Amino acid sequence: MCLAIPVQVTELLEGDTARVTLDGVTKIISLALVEDVRPGDYVILHVGYALNKLDPEEAAKTLALLADAGAPA
Amino acid sequence: MTAPRLRSRKLDVKNGRVDLSHGSGGRAMAQLIADIFHDSFANDLLAQGNDQAVFDIPAGRMAMTTDGYVVSPLFFPGGDIGSLAVHGTVNDLAMSGAKPLYLSASFILEEGFPLADLQRIARSMGAAAREAGVKIVTGDTKVVERGKADGVFISTAGVGLVPDGVELSGDRARPGDAILVSGTLGDHGVAIMSSRENLQFETQIVSDSAALHGLTGAMVAACGNDLRLMRDPTRGGLAATLNEIAHQSGVGIRIEEDALPIRPEVAAACELLGLDPLFVANEGKLVAFSSPEAAEKLLSVMHSHPLGRDAALIGHVVADENHFVQMTTSFGGGRIVDWLSGEQLPRIC
Amino acid sequence: MKYVDEYRDGRLARALAKKIALAAQPDKSYRFMEFCGGHTHAIARYGLEDLLPANIRLIHGPGCPVCVLPIGRMDDAIKLAQRPGITLCTYADLMRVPGSDGQSLIKAKAAGADVRMVYSTLDALRIAQEEPRRQVVFFAIGFETTTPPTAMALIEAQKLGLKNFFAFCNHVLTPAAIQALVGSPEAAASVPIDGFVGPAHVSTVIGTKPYHAFAENYRKAVVIAGFEPLDVMQAVLMLVRQINEGRHEVENEYIRAVTVDGNRKAQDFVARVFEVRDSFEWRGLGQVPFSALKLREEFAAFDAEKVFDIHTVAAKDNPACECGEILRGVKKPVDCKLFGTLCTPETPMGSCMVSSEGSCAAHWTYGRFRDAAPKQRQAS
Numbered sequence: 001m002c003l004a005i006p007v008q009v010t011e012l013l014e015g016d017t018a019r020v021t022l023d024g025v026t027k028i029i030s031l032a033l034v035e036d037v038r039p040g041d042y043v044i045l046h047v048g049y050a051l052n053k054l055d056p057e058e059a060a061k062t063l064a065l066l067a068d069a070g071a072p073a
Numbered sequence: 074m075t076a077p078r079l080r081s082r083k084l085d086v087k088n089g090r091v092d093l094s095h096g097s098g099g100r101a102m103a104q105l106i107a108d109i110f111h112d113s114f115a116n117d118l119l120a121q122g123n124d125q126a127v128f129d130i131p132a133g134r135m136a137m138t139t140d141g142y143v144v145s146p147l148f149f150p151g152g153d154i155g156s157l158a159v160h161g162t163v164n165d166l167a168m169s170g171a172k173p174l175y176l177s178a179s180f181i182l183e184e185g186f187p188l189a190d191l192q193r194i195a196r197s198m199g200a201a202a203r204e205a206g207v208k209i210v211t212g213d214t215k216v217v218e219r220g221k222a223d224g225v226f227i228s229t230a231g232v233g234l235v236p237d238g239v240e241l242s243g244d245r246a247r248p249g250d251a252i253l254v255s256g257t258l259g260d261h262g263v264a265i266m267s268s269r270e271n272l273q274f275e276t277q278i279v280s281d282s283a284a285l286h287g288l289t290g291a292m293v294a295a296c297g298n299d300l301r302l303m304r305d306p307t308r309g310g311l312a313a314t315l316n317e318i319a320h321q322s323g324v325g326i327r328i329e330e331d332a333l334p335i336r337p338e339v340a341a342a343c344e345l346l347g348l349d350p351l352f353v354a355n356e357g358k359l360v361a362f363s364s365p366e367a368a369e370k371l372l373s374v375m376h377s378h379p380l381g382r383d384a385a386l387i388g389h390v391v392a393d394e395n396h397f398v399q400m401t402t403s404f405g406g407g408r409i410v411d412w413l414s415g416e417q418l419p420r421i422c
Numbered sequence: 423m424k425y426v427d428e429y430r431d432g433r434l435a436r437a438l439a440k441k442i443a444l445a446a447q448p449d450k451s452y453r454f455m456e457f458c459g460g461h462t463h464a465i466a467r468y469g470l471e472d473l474l475p476a477n478i479r480l481i482h483g484p485g486c487p488v489c490v491l492p493i494g495r496m497d498d499a500i501k502l503a504q505r506p507g508i509t510l511c512t513y514a515d516l517m518r519v520p521g522s523d524g525q526s527l528i529k530a531k532a533a534g535a536d537v538r539m540v541y542s543t544l545d546a547l548r549i550a551q552e553e554p555r556r557q558v559v560f561f562a563i564g565f566e567t568t569t570p571p572t573a574m575a576l577i578e579a580q581k582l583g584l585k586n587f588f589a590f591c592n593h594v595l596t597p598a599a600i601q602a603l604v605g606s607p608e609a610a611a612s613v614p615i616d617g618f619v620g621p622a623h624v625s626t627v628i629g630t631k632p633y634h635a636f637a638e639n640y641r642k643a644v645v646i647a648g649f650e651p652l653d654v655m656q657a658v659l660m661l662v663r664q665i666n667e668g669r670h671e672v673e674n675e676y677i678r679a680v681t682v683d684g685n686r687k688a689q690d691f692v693a694r695v696f697e698v699r700d701s702f703e704w705r706g707l708g709q710v711p712f713s714a715l716k717l718r719e720e721f722a723a724f725d726a727e728k729v730f731d732i733h734t735v736a737a738k739d740n741p742a743c744e745c746g747e748i749l750r751g752v753k754k755p756v757d758c759k760l761f762g763t764l765c766t767p768e769t770p771m772g773s774c775m776v777s778s779e780g781s782c783a784a785h786w787t788y789g790r791f792r793d794a795a796p797k798q799r800q801a802s
Contacts, residue, residue, distance in 0.1 A: 003347045003460065004460075004567065004622070004623045004626075004649065005344050005345060005423075005426065006423075006424070006425040006426060006679075008424070022341040022344065022345060022423055023337040023338055023340065023341035023423050024276065024277060024337065024338040024341065025274055025275070025276045025338055025341045025342045025345060026274065026275045026276070027273065027274045027275070027345065028273070030542075030544060030571075030574065032574050032691075033570050033571075033574065033685060033687060033688045033691070034685070034687065035687060042424070042425060044623065044626060044679055045345075046567055046568070046571070046623060047513070047541065047542045047543070047568060047571050048541060048542025048543070048544050048545070048571065049542070049570065049571045049574065051567065051570070051623060051626050051627060051685065051688070052626040052627075052679050052680075052685055054425055054678050054679055055677070055678050055679070056678075058677040058678040059425055059678035061677065062429075062648075062653075062656075062675070062676075062677060062678055063428055063429075065656065066429070066431075066434050066438065066652050066656055067434060272541055273541070273545075331432075337423070340423070341423055344423065344426070346541075395791070397791050399791055401469075402432075402467070402468045402469050403430060403432050403468075404430060404432050404435050404468040404469065404470070404473075404651050405432045405435055405436055405439075405469070405472070405473060406468050406469020406470055406471065406472040406473055407469040407472055407791070407792075408466065408467060408468070408469045408788040408789065409787065409788055409789065409790060409791050411786075411787045411788075
């Protein structure tokens with residue numbers, strides 16, 4: 001499981017919801033399961049809910065690690 | 074010769090609705106046909122007012138096709154059931170290399186359907202037909218009780234003329250042949266899904282619904298028999314079309330994921346819903362198979378046409394007794410592009 | 423797509439593949455189970471196995487909640503949908519799953535049952551509010567990723583005082599399932615699993631803590647991996663290193679979304695609404711203790727099992743079906759006599775074929791060209 005995808009929050013809306021975007025496709029989702037989300041943040045979206053915030057620093061670390069695989073051993 | 078005046082009062086298009094009298098063959102039906110269909114489709118053959126259209130057949134071979142249109146919603150970004158009906162029928166003819174000439178249009182109307190919507194659809198069909206240079210020359214109208222049709226169903230037939238020497242067929246693909254697509258994949262299906270209430274996402278994607286006979290005409294003229302076949306990947310998407318052809322021709326197909334033209338928004342919408350763009354419908358695109366030598370020329374001809382700007386070479390035909398359609402993924406690994414048994418459904422897993 | 427495309431980079435994949443090939447010791451064989459159906463799907467869909475050396479084997483585990491739903495529970499859902507006055511809301515994944523007698527939700531819908539596909543529990547709630555005369559039952563399935571949304575819907579329904587919204591709860595628990603795989607007597611006798619590729623989004627909710635028990639008690643390496651193919655490859659590399667170095671720890675590759683504690687807010691909501699069942703039947707695994715959830719007494723008015731008096735009748739799989747062995751990694755899809763003959767995605771016989779990420783379905787849909795294959799069946 002489970003089909004979940006990182007999307008960017010563009011606008012906070014009432015009722016603990018937000019507008020999010022993925023490459024120009026927008027959707028309104030629930031923020032009830034997360035805290036402290038601001039426009040510009042990325043969240044993991046699953047069945048209409050944000051499950052978690054994506055940590056950009058940790059994401060960068062992972063990418064660096066993966067790219068490092070390209071460097072000679 | 075004009076038909077005698079049938080109406081005393083104009084049809085109330087703004088507020089009126091289809092009722093059972095419009096299908097019963099009487100004056101109400103004649104008025105509906107005249108005010109909405111004749112008005113929108115306007116041509117000499119239709120204006121004769123007969124139950125059939127009689128025309129000369131130029132010497133040569135004719136192509137004929139038939140289609141049913143039941144799309145929901147009826148109006149979607151980039152088109153409606155009417156324009157879709159014209160484009161779809163024209164395209165089925167165009168894939169044989171034919172020049173489309175005449176269409177018929179049969180309407181099953183649901184009791185209660187707003188006349189304003191019907192007029193909008195009819196006008197859209199008329200415009201699509203004029204733009205495509207075809208005439209809607211005969212038709213039929215029936216009305217069914219409320220609940221027995223989804224607003225309106227349209228059934229069409231089309232005839233066209235196939236030039237001498239053109240032999241395009243799904244069984245002509247041979248190992249080594251090049252496979253091309255005329256543009257971006259998945260636009261229509263995503264546009265439709267975005268208008269469906271229960272999926273609730275917003276996008277700028279519009280349907281790619283378009284008449285392709287100008288493009289196919291140029292392709293046939295440039296490549297002659299080096300062009301093996303063309304087909305438009307509608308329901309079931311590119312995957313269905315490639316599998317059909319692999320089976321019809323008794324070959325295998327190998328394509329490259331990186332070569333597939335897909336708009337970022339379409340890719341994103343598919344990610345959100347758990348869909349694969351390969352299985353999503355297109356209504357203004359074609360797949361073409363050509364000899365390897367003619368591929369470059371064919372691509373160049375396609376690029377020169379407005380409907381082929383994003384054309385791309387996506388793969389080749391191989392010998393394969395299993396008739397597999399295989400794809401090298403953008404990741405470098407291999408996978409099959411299978412033939413779906415039913416409609417692709419969004420998933421959570 | 424940001425945070426997605428970067429983790430699908432083919433160039434990095436080839437470089438990582440080389441590193442994995444170097445790290446894998448030629449005299450060793452490595453068997454890693456990837457538990458999450460999403461991983462199964464990613465591996466098949468990107469053709470990841472083509473990039474790994476032959477001595478690394480990825481075994482597809484029972485992490486697909488559609489696959490492990492027993493036939494009897496599917497029958498319950500179909501029967502619910504067929505009752506007049508009931509609107510059954512379901513995720514699309516379940517529409518084609520066959521129950522007994524070849525029935526399914528999509529067939530029931532064709533025969534007139536009010537079955538509605540929804541993307542989210544929020545849609546089901548909305549339907550209940552908009553159609554007060556319908557009794558709206560949400561068919562709840564899924565692991566810990568999908569449970570919080572069901573919890574939120576029930577809390578909201580309670581707040582709104584809805585009298586026509588219910589959940590038919592089939593939520594299951596990941597740690598219990600892994601326990602059933604490694605802890606059973608059969609496990610000791612069967613193909614040893616050296617390590618686990620831990621689920622991505624389950625872990626965003628439950629954190630990395632729950633996996634320590636397996637690492638320690640059963641001496642298995644665990645690496646929580648993100649959803650994208652590069653994440654999976656990186657996790658494989660980390661697992662290979664653990665095995666080489668004789669370690670059996672819990673490592674986290676998906677650091678951009680998974681923390682040690684997970685999402686406490688979501689966990690609290692779930693704990694408020696659900697409690698653990700003593701036992702639950704899993705298709706292919708049999709009865710597994712403490713592996714599934716039911717609604718707490720406080721939410722009894724929303725519990726479809728209580729309100730509609732559901733008594734599940736267990737139904738058996740085809741005796742030739744090898745799903746149980748396949749789910750535990752003992753057999754491969756091609757080892758099953760039914761695979762590709764009686765059992766295809768159109769006519770699934772067992773759990774591994776019913777959902778697009780069951781190992782048989784994934785293999786058939788994406789990978790069967792690798793077998794010395796029988797001729798592909800003509801699709802109609």
